[in-house]
Amino acid sequence: MARTAANRVTSSQSGPRTATQGHYGPLEVVQVDLNTRVAIFRASSPDGSIGPESSVPLRMISPMSPEDNNRFWRMLADELIDELREEGKLPKFFKTLSIATGEDSTGEPAAYVKLFVDSPKGAARDSTISRWNEFAHLVQDRLLRLQLTRQPYVFLGAA
Amino acid sequence: MALAEDLLEQAKFLSQREAGRGRPRQASLRRAISTAYYALFHLLGAEAAAQASPVRPRGLRDRIQRALAHETMKQAASAFRATNLPDHVASFVSQPLPPQIVDIAKNFVLLQEARHKPDYDPAEQFDRTSVQGLVNNAERAFLLWEQIRNTDDARVFVASLMFWKLWSK
Numbered sequence: 001m002a003r004t005a006a007n008r009v010t011s012s013q014s015g016p017r018t019a020t021q022g023h024y025g026p027l028e029v030v031q032v033d034l035n036t037r038v039a040i041f042r043a044s045s046p047d048g049s050i051g052p053e054s055s056v057p058l059r060m061i062s063p064m065s066p067e068d069n070n071r072f073w074r075m076l077a078d079e080l081i082d083e084l085r086e087e088g089k090l091p092k093f094f095k096t097l098s099i100a101t102g103e104d105s106t107g108e109p110a111a112y113v114k115l116f117v118d119s120p121k122g123a124a125r126d127s128t129i130s131r132w133n134e135f136a137h138l139v140q141d142r143l144l145r146l147q148l149t150r151q152p153y154v155f156l157g158a159a
Numbered sequence: 160m161a162l163a164e165d166l167l168e169q170a171k172f173l174s175q176r177e178a179g180r181g182r183p184r185q186a187s188l189r190r191a192i193s194t195a196y197y198a199l200f201h202l203l204g205a206e207a208a209a210q211a212s213p214v215r216p217r218g219l220r221d222r223i224q225r226a227l228a229h230e231t232m233k234q235a236a237s238a239f240r241a242t243n244l245p246d247h248v249a250s251f252v253s254q255p256l257p258p259q260i261v262d263i264a265k266n267f268v269l270l271q272e273a274r275h276k277p278d279y280d281p282a283e284q285f286d287r288t289s290v291q292g293l294v295n296n297a298e299r300a301f302l303l304w305e306q307i308r309n310t311d312d313a314r315v316f317v318a319s320l321m322f323w324k325l326w327s328k
Binding site: 106123126137144153 | 174175178179230233234237240241262265268269271272273275286287288289291292293295296298299
């Protein structure tokens with residue numbers, strides 16, 4: 001189902017904890033698929049045993065804590081970057097990204113994605129900034145397309 | 160629209176200040192972000208007021224522009240950015256929405272969110288790259304607005320910025 005297993009949580013790792021309607025017990029997300037907009041999750045227990053995997057639409061994932069929210073959005077962002085790399089749309093100037101989740105200035109749930117780009121010491125040229133922004137818009141559009149409750153804001157930053 | 164254009168020019172000037180002399184001053188970067196937002200706010204606000212008000216009596220249009228609320232504008236722009244419009248608005252616009260309007264809405268929402276930290280959080284640090292990116296977004300919105308400002312879709316967009324909450328009644 002998923003495009004790649006590169007960002008999959010292995011059996012020895014724990015994914016972001018989540019609640020989802022109709023499923024009970026401690027659950028954790030192990031993989032996200034942006035094309036089908038689906039999250040794969042599994043039941044887990046404190047002794048390390050893990051249950052079978054199920055899938056639900058991404059929008060039904062409700063991370064349990066602020067930290068789980070960050071981890072879930074990190075999964076989404078990492079998967080998106082891999083997807084763009086495979087499509088040949090990952091520019092060389094992009095270095096890394098950071099994720100922060102919380103509430104935006106109007107109190108709505110938000111995810112802040114900062115794309116760090118290789119930038120000059122002084123002011124950059126307009127054409128360079130436009131290229132950076134084209135990439136930032138692409139990332140934001142792909143995240144908006146997921147139609148999640150948490151609204152994405154994508155900014156640039158100096159690597 | 161002279162005020163909006165002047166603000167955009169100032170935002171760009173501030174985002175490029177202190178180039179080549181070490182790190183730019185935080186005050187320049189902060190004001191650049193805020194000014195870029197206000198440039199777009201005034202561009203769209205003036206259009207909305209011009210659409211909603213006659214020229215005379217003098218001053219009426221300015222008074223109407225002052226009635227614009229940041230939060231209402233953001234709510235409207237957020238709906239346009241997500242191309243998720245309620246029926247009472249969707250019935251007035253083209254389907255799909257022109258990409259210029261969606262793009263302007265995205266930039267408005269992003270700039271409004273971005274300006275809060277420089278305006279209110281003294282601990283936050285800014286770098287020139289992020290600031291130049293935001294100013295560039297405002298410039299892009301101005302260019303796109305020129306392309307579509309005389310269309311029905313643009314008229315519905317600016318009316319939404321002004322009346323979004325009232326329309327939802």
